[in-house]
Amino acid sequence: MIELNGIYKYFDNKYQRTFVLRDVELKINEGDFISVMGPSGAGKSTLLNIIGMLDEPNEGEYLFLGKPVHKIKEKERVEYHRNYVGFIFQAFHLIDEMTVYENIETPLIYKGVKLKERQAMVANLLDRFNIVAKKDLFPEQLSGGQQQLVGIARAIVGKPKLLLADEPTGNLHTDQGREIMKLLNELNREGITIIQVTHNEEFAKMGQRIVNIKDGILKELCTTEA
Numbered sequence: 513m514i515e516l517n518g519i520y521k522y523f524d525n526k527y528q529r530t531f532v533l534r535d536v537e538l539k540i541n542e543g544d545f546i547s548v549m550g551p552s553g554a555g556k557s558t559l560l561n562i563i564g565m566l567d568e569p570n571e572g573e574y575l576f577l578g579k580p581v582h583k584i585k586e587k588e589r590v591e592y593h594r595n596y597v598g599f600i601f602q603a604f605h606l607i608d609e610m611t612v613y614e615n616i617e618t619p620l621i622y623k624g625v626k627l628k629e630r631q632a633m634v635a636n637l638l639d640r641f642n643i644v645a646k647k648d649l650f651p652e653q654l655s656g657g658q659q660q661l662v663g664i665a666r667a668i669v670g671k672p673k674l675l676l677a678d679e680p681t682g683n684l685h686t687d688q689g690r691e692i693m694k695l696l697n698e699l700n701r702e703g704i705t706i707i708q709v710t711h712n713e714e715f716a717k718m719g720q721r722i723v724n725i726k727d728g729i730l731k732e733l734c735t736t737e738a
C-alpha cells in the first residue's frame with residue numbers, strides 16, 4: 513500500500529543543512545498496524561506528515577496505492593489526502609467553535625457528501641462511540657478521552673484506508689489511553705491500516721510492527737505477534 517524509498521527531509525539555512533529524515537525506507541501493507549517510536553525531535557511527526565501527504569520530502573520516492581505521490585500535483589495530492597487518509601493528534605485539534613456533531617461532519621462536507629448521507633454517517637459513529645448524548649456539546653465540555661473519541665470519529669467518518677495517529681494517547685490518563693488503543697485495534701481488525709506514533713511501550717506492542725527513528729534514521733525493531 514505504501515512504499516518509501518530513499519526519503520530525505522531537510523531544512524537549509526544560510527550556513528548549513530539540517531537533516532530531519534535520512535534515507536528512510538519503509539514498506540507498509542494494507543491492513544498493517546505499525547508503531548513508530550523514538551526520542552523527541554527524531555522526525556516521527558515529519559514522517560507521518562509526509563505519509564499523510566501534508567508535507568513533502570526533499571528527495572526520494574513515495575508510492576501510495578501504486579501512485580507516485582512525489583510526482584503528482586499539489587491539487588491531486590490534496591484529493592488523495594482527503595479520500596484516503598484520516599489523522600488523529602495528541603492535542604485532538606478539534607474546532608472549538610463547532611459542536612461534536614459539526615466537528616465529525618466537517619470532512620464529509622469537504623468531500624462533497626450530501627446532507628442526508630452525512631447525517632446517517634455521523635449518527636452511525638456517534639452511536640458506535642456512545643457519544644450520542646454529547647452531540648450538541650462543544651469540545652471544551654468533554655473529557656480528554658471523549659475529545660479523542662470525537663477526533664477518531666472525525667478521522668474515520670470519510671472511511672479512509674489509512675489512519676495516522678500522532679501520539680493519540682499522549683494527553684490522556686492510562687485508562688483513557690487504553691480505551692483509545694482498544695478502539696484503534698478494533699478499527700484495524702476491520703481492515704483500516706494504522707500508523708501510530710507513541711512513546712508508550714505497552715501501546716506500541718499493540719501494533720504488528722515497531723519501527724524506531726533516531727536522528728532521522730529509521731530502523732525496523734521487531735514484528736510482534738499481535
Ligand SMILES: Nc1ncnc2c1ncn2[C@@H]1O[C@H](COP(=O)(O)OP(=O)(O)OP(=O)(O)O)[C@@H](O)[C@H]1O
Pocket residue numbers: 523530532550551552553554555556557558559
Ligand atoms: N521548518 C523547520 N526548520 C528547521 N527544522 C525543522 C523545521 N520543522 C521541523 N524541524 C525539525 O525537525 C525535527 C523533527 O521534528 P518532528 O516534529 O518530526 O519530531 P518528533 O519526532 O515528532 O518529536 P516529538 O516526539 O517531540 O513530537 C526537529 O528537530 C525540528 O526542529
Ligand SMILES: [Mg+2]
Pocket residue numbers: 556557558678
Ligand atoms: Mg511529534
